[in-house]
Amino acid sequence: MIGERWALLVVRELLFGPKRFTDLRSGLRGISQNVLSQRLRDLEAGGGVRRTVLGPPASTQAYELTALGNALEPVLVAMSRWGALTPAAPDSEMSNDAFALALKALFVPAPRDGFRGRVRLRLVRDAFDVSVEGVGIDVARAAGADPDLVIEGTEATVRAVLFGRLTLNDAVAAGDIAIAGDRRRAAAFLARFALPDLAAEPAP
Structure with a gap:
């Protein structure tokens, strides 16, 4: 099948x-x-x-x-995490749903002072609500009123910030990302994601 x-x-x-x-x-x-x-x-x-x-x-x-x-979701999350080891070219595009799945795959549990809360990530033609609580993350298609923090931009731009190819301040200054809410909290949210480190992966 x-x-x-x-x-x-x-x-x-x-x-x-x-x-x-x-x-x-x-x-x-x-x-x-x-x-x-x-x-x-x-x-x-x-x-x-x-x-x-x-x-x-x-x-x-x-x-x-x-x-x-x-x-099959755990299978697809694992495949997304594996796929991130060979990142796509900076100018390539992912579907919005592929990017939302990648957020689950690349989420990094953080100490208690890491970002917690709900963020609406508004991409082209779609939006997702990302809820972070401690070591857990939930991603769902956006519903209801906007939360206190909304990040808006193309998938490619948000991905560039996540992977360190572009700073959040530069993206905002260029008009490529818009933030409704506290920019420091937006930066803390984006810092909860990182590319996998094979050296840090547990042995099979």
Whole structure:
């Protein structure tokens, strides 16, 4: 069910909630309509994906993960963490959902004085709420009113700040990132993420 090309990437795009067929294609650059249709049929037949209907204002057909499909999240987080060892080129693009998954993969537990709280990360065409409490992190598609801290920018710019290719102050000065709230807290939030260090990984 998940061994064919694109199958796990389809699951990745559905981890944060249901999507229409057109939204799935937008997040999976390079996939053809026929291949996406086949992968969805395979995943549906295997019990990992089901069809649903998005509510008003537009009642349209969409796809969502079942409990079986959602059980793949730890696999995808581990793959995202592994993939970060060979970072994409600075000018490359990730889908918003791939980036949201990467936040889970690259989160670094910190001492008690590290950032805690909820941040809305507003990317192009989507937004996610990231909640940090001690050693735990939760990432969900944004819902409800804005929290006290909102960071807005393209995925590529936020990624450049996370990985140290661009400072937060420079990104704000250039107008590439906008912050609603305390900039120091925004910097502390972004400092909770780092590339994996193989030397620090526990032995198998």
